[in-house]
Amino acid sequence: MEYRIYLAIGTFFIYSVLGWIIEELFAAFRYGRFINRGFLNGPVCPVYGISMYVVLNVLSDFGMHPVWQIIGAVGIVTLIEYITGALMYKVTGRRLWDYRDMPYNLNGYICFTYSVMWGVMAVIAMWLFQPPIYIFLHLIPxxxxxxxxxxxxxxxIMDFVVTMAASLKIKFKGGPVTEVANRVGDVRRNAGKQIFDMVQHRMYTSFPELKNQEPSEERGFGWVREKTFATGMCLEKLIWMFLVSGFVGDFVETVYMLTTTGRIMSRSSLLYIPFSLVWGMGGALITGVLYTLKERNNFYIFLGGFFFGGVFEYTCSALTELVFGTIFWDYSHIPFNLNGRINLLFCFVWGFLAIFWVKVLYPAVSRQIEKIPPVSGMVLTYIIMFVMILAVLISALALGRYVQRKRHPVRQEVIGEFLDKQYPDSMIEKVYPYMKIVK
Known part of the structure; x- marks a missing residue:
């Protein structure tokens, strides 16, 4: 029980620091200059830590539907944000944030847009950030x-006392408390400046024309004119094709299962995101490999899709069996199959899909991607890929632990118990209904 209190305090501080980093990144992109965010001298925003502590303790039940988790998180963060904003205004006479110019606001302390955004972010943090944070904290002696x-x-505590005293116009006559608060303030300013410099360097590297524009609160670093996001075949374009292919593939497989079995079944590769890694990687790779054939006869594109799709699907099946000891699809019952991993019929499907993808779908999707504003596109690409990497890692951890439980008795260490509780058999089997463990 005593150590759980330490874990709770540690979790509070981690999310408070992460919240401060988010505020600094937002300020850097939004205003194009360094701004000290937060109320305290230190690099923390306690409202984030408090909100996440409550969300984790109230909504972390794995049996709760994600929609209810999001609704609950929106309610929790909205209440905490309103109480914090109103209380700080009452005590200090200052607004730490002001939403009075936002639609559907309440006294400027909360508004609909940010309440929904913070609520969704809190649930994403609970799903994707909390597991590695929990594991990290338990790895520390x-x-x-x-x-x-x-x-x-x-x-x-020292920082809080000095900050509140300054807000209430209570003067300290030097001393160690004030000295500590001042040093903490220096740490925050230096860390915040480094975050801004990192953002500025990345912005100026990606968009050199911004160097000649004066940053402002209305335009941030400035406007990028006459520049198209992810033009031609580039890394950003392939990342977005990976995302589009993965979501479309999951939808196609779900519809296929509905029409063939009469049931809606999960075909996702990830626990929390309806996304197919096989379709995503396949779409990105086929785009990169067959892009040069877009002007050629359909027969060549078909051959490329036929052979490349078959090799890719076989490789994915073999790798998942090697790494996790599991099989996610088995074509042994279909004629002309190769070790149950691929079959002739689906290789033909890959060929025809390649033609449709290269000739029809890719040009249409590519045009829409290039309409994204350049700066927003760059930021979104980084955010989405970071979230996807976390989702893949967490899904892999949960799946690996599930296989361990099924194969032989497992040790009940702290991290294992967390994975067992957070990702029970019922959850894994619901997301991966056709998965088989290789004996």
């Missing part, structure tokens, strides 16, 4: 972790 919590906690 307990004695070291206790010392860290005490040290950070004392500094946090």
């Amino acid at each position: 307990r004695g070291v972790f206790r010392a860290l919590v005490w040290g950070v906690g004392i500094i946090f």
Whole structure:
């Protein structure tokens, strides 16, 4: 019980720091200059830490439907944000944030747009950030972790006392408390400046024309004129084709299962996102490989899709069996199959899909991708890929633990118990209904 308190405090500080980083990144992109965000001197935004602590303790039940988790998170963060904003205004006479110019706001402390955004972000953090944070905290030796919590906690309290005293116009006559608060403030300014410099460097590298524009609160770093996002065949275009292919593939397979079995069944590769990694990687690779054939006869594109699709599907099946000891599809019952991993019929399907993709779907999707504003496109690409990487890692951890449970008795260490509780057999089997474990 005692150590759980340390874990709760550690989790609070981690999300408070992550919240501050989010605020700094947002300010850098939004205003094009360095701004010290947050109320305290230190690099923390406690409202994020408090909100996530409540969300994790109230909504982390794996049996709760995701829609209810999102609705609950929106309600929790909205209530905490309103109380915090109103209380700080009452105590200090200042608004730490002001939504009075936003539609559907309440006294400027909360508004519909940001409430929904913070709620969705809280649930995403619960799904994708909390598992690695939990594992990381349990990898730290307990004695070291206790010392860290005490040290950070004392500094946090000193910072809070000095900041509140300044807000209430209570003057400290120097002393260690003020000295600590000042040093913490220096840490925040230096860290915030480095975050801004990183963003500025990335912006100027990607969009050199912004160097000649003066940043402003209305335009941030400036406007990128006469430049198209992800033009031609480039890494950003392939990343977006990966995303589109993965979501479309999951939808196609779900519809196929509905028409053949009469049931809606999950065909996703990931626990929390309806996304097919096989379709996503296949779409991106076929785009990159067959892009040069777009002007050629359909027969050549068909051959490319036929052979490349077959090799790719076989490789994916073999790798998942090698890494996880599982099989996600089995074509042994279909004529002209090769080890149950591929079959002649589906190779023909890959060939015809390649023609449709290269000639019809890719040009249409490519035009829509290139309409995305350049700066927004770059930022979205990084955010989406970061989320996807976390989703893949967490799904792999949960799947690996599931296979361990099924094969032989597992050790009940802390991390294993967390994975067992967070991702029980019922959840794994619902997401991967056709998965077979290789004995």
